[in-house]
Amino acid sequence: MQVDKKTLAVLAQRGWQAGAGLITLFCIARYLSPAEQGYYYTFASLAGLQALLDMGLSTILVQQAAHEFAELNWLPHGAVVGENVGRYLALTRKALCWYAVSGLLFLLAYPAGLYFFGNRPQELDLAWQQPWLILVISTAVSLTLLPVLALVEGSGKVVEVYSLRLVQGIVGAIAIWFTLLEGGGLYAVAMMPASAALIALVWALFRYPKLWASALFRTTGDFAWWRELWPMQWRLGISWLCGYFLTQMHTPLLFQTQNAVVAGQMGVTMTVCNMLGLLSLAWMTSRIPVLAKAAGQQEWDLLDNEFSKGFKRSLAVFVMGAMFFVLIRYAADYTAYGVRFLPFWETVVLIGAILFAHISGLLAIYLRAHRKEPFLWLSLSGALLTVSGSVWLAPIWGSAGIVSVLLAVNVGFGFPTSLLMWVMLRKKWHATI
Template structure:
């Protein structure tokens, strides 16, 4: 029975390695939550989740860029002399340059914006401002690394990236916990992020020296790649902004309207739900380079069969994660201090339903993106309007429960639009899209 279930769910090596990393995060994450609860005051914990929400604005800058690099890489891979496959040095140079610019833009904008928001919220102490700037700087550094990570991922070396992210957790959490227990407060999170950045850079430099190309990249090839990647990034950035708003906009709203304590409840409960339900994203995430590679080679029917089976497995795992999240919330309510820092079951039901629906909708997007296009910009714009308005309205009306209902309404709109777009890319409808992102208007 276990073997049949493993085969049915498609638990191959890539999914297992990625799952081990997520599993380690699921083990270390709750331990970290205990450390946070016992070392930080309710006020500091509210600031912690606020910082997490504000630095998630990084997605406005780099998620579109990193995803676009991952989308283009499988279409540019070719055999190297050492028996591996990967894109040429011109594309690597262009990709890394893009991510460096994105990281710099994020650091400058978010640093100033965060200081202004903290002043507006009455958090004007020097210590709070310093902790925020440290958080922004280390987040920008880790973001600049994503260009090289996505090149490796898009080249089909998913296992290498999974192992690196797994090892990074073993660096991040011990550093974070030691500093928290030493009284470093929120500085512990920026210090652990810096440690991860240094570790990842050293590992990539040792294992993938080709990620640091040298030479003249001012030729026609580099300019063409820069133009194509830039076009794809602009469209992808619009799409990923909606994901930030849907998943993160509730924290600043709740912090301002309902206070730090309610913000802490939302942050901890949402982390539990997103961790367990989000496990389903591993299936499409690990299979995407395979889909895209087959599409680039013209084997579209074969690629779609793989995607369809992967999507069905994603739905099954997300449903199991939904149930597990409810059980986890119920159990944690019996643990001292957690009961006063968690939302109740009626409060989390609409929130977890929104997380479930969001994971299903985002899994659909992997198929059209296999064609090196980003067709979800209009859907994203619709969600950017619906999300903040719905969360604000329902939270004012229903309190903390309303945050989940606002997100659920937003994702109902999102899943409808995503399904309509994805339908056009299904081979049975005989509407095969063009491969080049520049051909999409």
């Protein structure tokens, strides 16, 4: 495994996220009851609806900033100089405004959550209203600050941004552990977004004050958002929303159709699978600015070479991590913590489903580097199949029905279709662009 400086920064952040996540899982199992665990992960899954307001824009901003910053340079305190600097500053201003409105809209999740959790028989007597309120507010603030990191990362400062995310992860994880240790219960679920928001705000104000001041008050250029970004944004937004239904909807669904205990089992098992995906994506995530720049300049050999290296290493890490998790899950059945996960064979099926979804995601990164979103209808179709199948089978078979649907959709539809699209579009675009 060759690791360059950028990949090392991403890997450090993702590695901490995975390692700290395992400690968090242990703390949740130690200090929360099985039903409280279900509430914890259902809270987290519903907070993931911020993807509806993000609409994939954070990913697009990284790629767009990479294109806009090609002829620009940084000066101290976040000042930007170079040809067409006005476009970059205009992009920054409009992104900040978009996410400010998104953060305000996300606050509506609070009354929606009151209805969701209050419109069913309580399985235990616990005060969940205040933790839910704090989670919604902290997630809204964190959402507002998303473009700050994306725009700087796209300029090429991958190491700095992922070092910041590492600090956010460390502080957030420690805050979660301390809250659980001190008996804070469900308040722990809000510690990560709250810590991330505070650290990002301090970093942006002290590290790049001139960038935000110039973008908000002294912008002279213009950026045609609706013409240049929106056509891809709404497509990627639908894809991201579909991704939510493919990975996050199952815990709330089981919470409603089964009980909080089963929801907690799905939540903790899916969390480990998602951590595997995040960790293995480090070898590809660090290359996104390079891929976007190579595609923009039609350097196809560089694009293919960087993608090939990232793809092979990402896939290898996922497979090795999955094998390790399967062994750990098997051993857990001989301890008191085995009941906190899905049954063993359901766990194996879920890992297989996430593996094929991971491969499809890697192929999507390559195609999106061309500033296009060809996976819209694929994502929408996959989400509709998953949602309809899960809603049908969850009340009957519970978690077994959901993991079966995920495996069938990802292996039988998502992976072969995405591979076929990758082969055809790569040949078409590289021949005509």
